[in-house]
Amino acid sequence: MASSLRVEESLKNHNILIEPWRGNPGPRQLRGAPGFRWTVSYEADGRCFAQGYEDTHTDARAAAEAFLVEKGVNLNWQGEASSTVSVIRPPIRRRA
Numbered sequence: 001m002a003s004s005l006r007v008e009e010s011l012k013n014h015n016i017l018i019e020p021w022r023g024n025p026g027p028r029q030l031r032g033a034p035g036f037r038w039t040v041s042y043e044a045d046g047r048c049f050a051q052g053y054e055d056t057h058t059d060a061r062a063a064a065e066a067f068l069v070e071k072g073v074n075l076n077w078q079g080e081a082s083s084t085v086s087v088i089r090p091p092i093r094r095r096a
């Protein structure tokens with residue numbers, strides 16, 4: 001039981017999408033200021049979604065991450081290295 005809980009805790013349960021955004025059209029079809037739209041999805045009693053807008057890509061990423069942290073999402077989802085995986089390197093050839 002404990003091993004299945006540990007695996008579940010180490011799985012990623014959120015997504016972050018940052019995309020350039022030309023701004024929303026106003027009442028006269030004029031576009032607003034360009035910026036970046038962030039979209040997040042996460043698991044919390046089902047799949048939840050949220051969106052926001054920021055002026056820069058960096059601000060959008062920070063806002064998306066802050067939103068997820070506020071909702072209790074673990075952004076450091078990657079678990080420890082597996083004990084069953086090993087890195088295989090080719091042998092080093094020495095010139096004669």
